[in-house]
Amino acid sequence: MTSLLMMLAAAGTSTEATFWMPEGASTVAPDVDGLFDFINLICYIFFALVVAALIWFAIRYRQRKGQHTFEGGPTHNMALEITWTAIPTVIVVVMFILGLQTFLDLRTSPGNAYDINVTAQKWSWTFQHPEFAVTEAAELTVPANRPVRLLMGSQDVLHSLFVPAFRVKQDVVPGRYTSLWFEATQPGTYQLYCTEYCGKDHSLMLATVHVLEWDEFQAKMGKLAREYEEIPESQLPSYALTRLYNRCASCHTLDGSSSTGPSFKGLWERTAEGTTVFTDGSTLADLQKPGGVYDIPENYIRASLVNPQAHIVQGYTGAMPSFQGQLKERQIDALVLMIKHLDKLVDDQGNILENPDLGSETPQEGAADDNG
Amino acid sequence: MTTVDTRGPAPVLDNYLTHSRGLRSWLLTLDHKRIGLMYLVSVLGAFFLGGMFALLVRTQLLTPEGLIMDGDQYNQAFTLHGAIMVFLVIIPSVPAALGNFVLPIMLGAKDVAFPRLNLFSYWLWIVGAIFFVLSLFTGGLDTGWTFYTPYSVDQGSAMAGVIPALTGAFILGFSSIFTGMNFIVTIHRLRPPGMTWFRMPLFLWAIYATAIIQVLATPVLGITLALLIVERAFGIGIFNPVLGGDPVLYQHFFWFYSHPAVYIMILPAMGIISDLIAVHSHRHIFGYGFIAWSSIAIAIFSFLVWGHHMFTSGQSELVTVVFSLITFSVAIPSAVKVFNWLATMYKGTISWNTPMLYGMGFIFIFTIGGLTGLHLGTLGTDIHLHDTYFVVAHFHYVMMGSALIAFIGGIHHWWPKMTGRMYNENWGRFAFALVFIGFNLTFFSQFMLGSQGMPRRYASYVGLQQDVFQPYHIASTIGSYVLALGFFITAGYLIQSLIGGRRASANPWGGRSLEWQCTSPPPHDNFSEAPTVGDCYDFSVLRWDEQEQGYVWREDVPHPQQEEVEAT
Numbered sequence: 001m002t003s004l005l006m007m008l009a010a011a012g013t014s015t016e017a018t019f020w021m022p023e024g025a026s027t028v029a030p031d032v033d034g035l036f037d038f039i040n041l042i043c044y045i046f047f048a049l050v051v052a053a054l055i056w057f058a059i060r061y062r063q064r065k066g067q068h069t070f071e072g073g074p075t076h077n078m079a080l081e082i083t084w085t086a087i088p089t090v091i092v093v094v095m096f097i098l099g100l101q102t103f104l105d106l107r108t109s110p111g112n113a114y115d116i117n118v119t120a121q122k123w124s125w126t127f128q129h130p131e132f133a134v135t136e137a138a139e140l141t142v143p144a145n146r147p148v149r150l151l152m153g154s155q156d157v158l159h160s161l162f163v164p165a166f167r168v169k170q171d172v173v174p175g176r177y178t179s180l181w182f183e184a185t186q187p188g189t190y191q192l193y194c195t196e197y198c199g200k201d202h203s204l205m206l207a208t209v210h211v212l213e214w215d216e217f218q219a220k221m222g223k224l225a226r227e228y229e230e231i232p233e234s235q236l237p238s239y240a241l242t243r244l245y246n247r248c249a250s251c252h253t254l255d256g257s258s259s260t261g262p263s264f265k266g267l268w269e270r271t272a273e274g275t276t277v278f279t280d281g282s283t284l285a286d287l288q289k290p291g292g293v294y295d296i297p298e299n300y301i302r303a304s305l306v307n308p309q310a311h312i313v314q315g316y317t318g319a320m321p322s323f324q325g326q327l328k329e330r331q332i333d334a335l336v337l338m339i340k341h342l343d344k345l346v347d348d349q350g351n352i353l354e355n356p357d358l359g360s361e362t363p364q365e366g367a368a369d370d371n372g
Numbered sequence: 373m374t375t376v377d378t379r380g381p382a383p384v385l386d387n388y389l390t391h392s393r394g395l396r397s398w399l400l401t402l403d404h405k406r407i408g409l410m411y412l413v414s415v416l417g418a419f420f421l422g423g424m425f426a427l428l429v430r431t432q433l434l435t436p437e438g439l440i441m442d443g444d445q446y447n448q449a450f451t452l453h454g455a456i457m458v459f460l461v462i463i464p465s466v467p468a469a470l471g472n473f474v475l476p477i478m479l480g481a482k483d484v485a486f487p488r489l490n491l492f493s494y495w496l497w498i499v500g501a502i503f504f505v506l507s508l509f510t511g512g513l514d515t516g517w518t519f520y521t522p523y524s525v526d527q528g529s530a531m532a533g534v535i536p537a538l539t540g541a542f543i544l545g546f547s548s549i550f551t552g553m554n555f556i557v558t559i560h561r562l563r564p565p566g567m568t569w570f571r572m573p574l575f576l577w578a579i580y581a582t583a584i585i586q587v588l589a590t591p592v593l594g595i596t597l598a599l600l601i602v603e604r605a606f607g608i609g610i611f612n613p614v615l616g617g618d619p620v621l622y623q624h625f626f627w628f629y630s631h632p633a634v635y636i637m638i639l640p641a642m643g644i645i646s647d648l649i650a651v652h653s654h655r656h657i658f659g660y661g662f663i664a665w666s667s668i669a670i671a672i673f674s675f676l677v678w679g680h681h682m683f684t685s686g687q688s689e690l691v692t693v694v695f696s697l698i699t700f701s702v703a704i705p706s707a708v709k710v711f712n713w714l715a716t717m718y719k720g721t722i723s724w725n726t727p728m729l730y731g732m733g734f735i736f737i738f739t740i741g742g743l744t745g746l747h748l749g750t751l752g753t754d755i756h757l758h759d760t761y762f763v764v765a766h767f768h769y770v771m772m773g774s775a776l777i778a779f780i781g782g783i784h785h786w787w788p789k790m791t792g793r794m795y796n797e798n799w800g801r802f803a804f805a806l807v808f809i810g811f812n813l814t815f816f817s818q819f820m821l822g823s824q825g826m827p828r829r830y831a832s833y834v835g836l837q838q839d840v841f842q843p844y845h846i847a848s849t850i851g852s853y854v855l856a857l858g859f860f861i862t863a864g865y866l867i868q869s870l871i872g873g874r875r876a877s878a879n880p881w882g883g884r885s886l887e888w889q890c891t892s893p894p895p896h897d898n899f900s901e902a903p904t905v906g907d908c909y910d911f912s913v914l915r916w917d918e919q920e921q922g923y924v925w926r927e928d929v930p931h932p933q934q935e936e937v938e939a940t
Contacts, residue, residue: 019820031752042743047740061717063654065719065723069915075659077659080715088707092749101750102753103693103755154900156529157518158619169756170686174619193835197829200443203443203830
C-alpha cells in the first residue's frame with residue numbers, strides 16, 4: 001500500500017491538506033500520510049469497538065432500582081484472552097514493518113543529492129550553498145524534483161529542523177553533525193520550524209522554504225552569489241537592513257526597546273562617545289584611548305560581530321554567537337554602515353523607511369578595510 | 373501520637389481522625405492514613421498551582437502573537453506547569469496519597485512496614501516542593517521539565533533557577549524511592565494469614581509493580597540530576613559539548629528514568645480502574661491473573677523502551693529501529709487490560725455513580741491515549757509528529773486524562789472511607805460531565821494541531837500556518853476553562869460533604885477488599901477485629917441493606933471466616 005503511494009508521489013505533485021495532514025510537497029509525504037491513514041483506520045476500528053461496547057454495557061447492564069444482589073459471573077476465558085492478545089500483536093507487527101520501510105526511505109539519502117550546510121544558533125537559521133558559495137538567512141531556497149541533503153550543526157544548544165510539508169525532522173546537535181534529506185515535488189513556499197526547545201525566542205526561530213524549478217533556482221543562486229559584491233556602496237546600509245538584519249532581529253531591536261541584546265537604536269552614538277558600560281564595570285571609553293584596541297570606533301562594532309564574548313554589555317548575558325566566517329568582509333562593512341546610519345534608515349518606532357536619505361558622504365565611509 | 377485525647381466527650385466510635393488531636397498529632401503522625409491524607413491535601417495544592425500555570429499557557433495561545441506573556445514568561449509558565457504536574461502531582465498522586473491510605477488496609481495490615489520512613493518521605497516531598505517554588509524566586513526556571521542539555525547547563529542560556537529546581541527534583545526522587553521501598557516490604561512482609569499473592573486486589577499488584585520501578589529507576593534520575601548540578605555549578609564537562617560532553621547522553625539517562633516514570637504514573641491508575649470497574653459493576657474482575665502479571669510485565673518492559681523519545685535526536689538508526697519494536701510490545705498488555713475491563717462490565721450490574729463514571733471516562737480516554745501511541749511508536753510517522761502538539765495531546769491523554777482521571781475517580785471511590793462522609797452524587801455526575809467534555813475539547817484539538825505541524829513549547833505561532841492553528845488553539849483554550857470549572861465544582865462539593873455530607877456506612881459501594889470491612893472512617897489500628905480474606909472480586913455474597921445504607925453479607929450465604937482461618 002505504501003509503496004503504491006510512493007510511486008504516485010514520483011509523479012511530482014503535491015498533496016492537498018487534509019483534516020489531519022498539511023499539504024504534502026515532498027516525495028516521502030504521500031508515503032508518510034498513507035502510513036498515518038493506515039494507523040488511523042486501525043485506531044478508528046478499535047476505538048469504535050471499545051466505545052460501542054462501553055456504552056452498550058453501561059446502558060444494557062445498568063443497575064436498576066431494587067437490584068440488590070448480583071451474579072458471580074465468569075472469572076476468565078483462556079481462548080478469548082489469547083485471541084484478543086494475538087490479534088493486536090499481529091497488527092502492531094505489521095505496523096512496525098510498514099513504519100520501518102518508511103523510516104528507511106526517510107533516512108536514506110540518494111547519492112546525487114544537492115548539499116546544503118545548515119547552521120542553527122539561538123534563534124536563527126543560516127543556510128549555506130557550497131555549490132554556489134551563497135549564504136541565506138531565515139530563508140532556504142531549494143530546487144524542486146532533486147534530492148536535497150542538509151548537513152546540520154548547532155553553534156549553541158539543541159535545535160531541530162522541521163518542515164511539515166516535507167514530513168521531515170531532525171535534531172541539530174552541538175558538537176556533532178546530523179543530516180536530513182528530502183526531495184521537494186512542488187514549487188512554492190513552506191514553513192520551517194525549530195522543534196527542539198531552545199529558549200526565549202524558540203517560537204520565532206523560523207524560516208521560509210522556497211522551492212523553485214531548477215532553472216529559476218540556479219538563477220536565484222547566481223543573483224544571491226553576486227548580490228553583496230554588486231551592490232553599490234550607497235546601497236550597503238539598506239542592503240544590510242533588508243538582507244542581513246533578519247539574523248540579528250530576534251535579539252536586537254531597532255526601536256530602542258531592550259531584548260536579549262542591546263537595541264541597535266543609538267548604538268552608534270553610544271559607541272562613538274564611549275559611554276557603553278561592560279559587565280566588569282569598565283566603559284568603552286577606556287578601550288578607545290589613543291593606542292587602545294578600539295581607537296577607531298568602527299572596530300568595536302566589528303569585534304562585536306566576530307568576537308562577541310570579548311566584552312559583554314552590562315545588563316545582558318553573553319548569548320550572542322560569533323559570526324566569524326559567516327559574514328563576508330563586505331557584509332561586515334554593510335552592517336557597520338547600517339548601525340552607523342540607522343537613524344536615517346528607520347523612524348523612531350524602528351520602522352524601515354522607504355527612501356532613506358543617507359547624504360552624500362556615505363559611500364566613502366567604512367570602505368577602508370573593504371577587500372570584497 | 374499515642375496520646376489519646378481525653379478532653380471533651382469521647383466520640384461514639386474512635387477513628388483515626390479523632391484518635392488524637394492537635395496540629396502536632398498530624399504533622400508528626402506515623403499513621404499511614406493520616407500521612408496519606410496529608411499527601412492528598414499537599415498534592416491537590418500542587419495540582420491547583422500546576423493547573424493555574426496550564427491556564428496561563430492556554431490563555432497565551434488564543435492569538436498567534438501570544439496574548440498575555442513574552443517568550444521568557446511563557447517558557448517559565450509551561451516549564452513550571454510540566455515540572456509541578458510530573459514531579460509534585462502525578463508521580464506521588466496515586467501511590468503516595470491514595471496508596472498510603474488504602475494499601476495497608478487492603479492488605480489487612482495495621483500500617484506500612486516502616487512508618488517513620490513513611491513520614492520522612494512526606495517531609496522530603498515538602499522540602500522538594502519548597503525547592504521548586506524557590507526556583508521561581510531565584511531567577512526562574514525555563515528549561516522545560518526535561519532539563520535538556522546543553523541548554524540547562526549553559527549559564528548563558530537557562531535561567532538561574534535551574535539548580536534549586538534540580539535539587540528539588542533530586543529530593544522528590546528520594547521521597548519516591550522511600551515510598552516505593554516501604555510498599556514493597558509491606559506487601560512482602562505484612563500480608564496477614566489468608567492474604568496470598570493472588571488474593572490481593574489488583575490495585576495492590578499495580579502499586580507493587582509501580583514500587584519496583586520507583587526503586588530501580590529513580591536513582592538513575594537522582595544521579596543524572598546530580599551530574600547536571602555539578603556541570604552547571606562547576607563547569608565539569610559531562611553533557612555540554614563545549615566542555616567535551618555529550619548532550620544526547622543526557623537524553624539517554626533522563627529517559628531511562630522518565631520513561632519508566634510514565635508507568636509510575638499510569639500503572640497505579642490502571643490498578644484503581646481495575647478495582648473501580650469491578651466494584652461498581654458488581655461483577656468479578658475478568659482475567660485477574662493476566663491483569664496482575666501484565667502490571668509486572670509492563671514494569672519490566674518499561675525499562676527497555678526509553679529510546680522512543682529520541683527517534684529524531686541523532687541516536688543511531690539501528691538503535692531507533694530496535695526501540696520502536698520493543699515499544700510496540702508494551703502496547704499489547706495495555707490493550708488487553710482495556711478488553712479485560714470491558715469484559716468485566718459485560719453482564720454486570722453497573723452503578724452510574726461518580727467513581728464508575730470516572731472509570732468509564734478512563735476507558736474512553738485511555739483508549740485514545742493508547743491508540744495515538746501507535747502513530748508515535750511507528751517510525752515513519754513519528755518523524756513528522758515528534759515534538760509537535762500531537763505528542764502533547766498523546767501524553768496528556770495518558771498522564772492527565774488517564775492517570776489523573778483515575779486519581780480523581782479513586783478519590784471519589786475512597787472518599788467515604790477516608791472522611792466518613794458521602795459527597796453529593798448529582799454534583800459529582802455533573803462535574804464529571806464538565807471534566808470529560810472539557811478534557812476532550814482541550815486535548816483532542818491538539819492532535820490535529822500537531823499533525824498539521826504545530827511545534828510544542830511555542831509562545832507564539834506567527835507564520836504561514838497560523839490560520840490553520842488558531843481555531844484549534846481557541847477550542848483547546850475554551851476546553852481548558854471548562855475543565856477547570858469542573859475541577860472547581862468537584863473541590864466545592866467534596867469540601868461541602870465534610871460539613872454537610874451524609875455519614876458513610878462501612879461499605880457504601882459493595883466492595884469486597886478489606887478496606888470495606890472496617891468502619892468509615894477506619895479506626896486507628898484499621899480493624900477492630902481481624903478481617904476475613906476471601907475472593908475480593910466475588911460480589912455475589914453481598915446484598916444492599918437499606919437501613920445500613922451500605923452493603924452487608926448475605927444471610928443465605930455462609931460466612932467463610934472459619935474456613936479462611938483454617939485454610940491458611
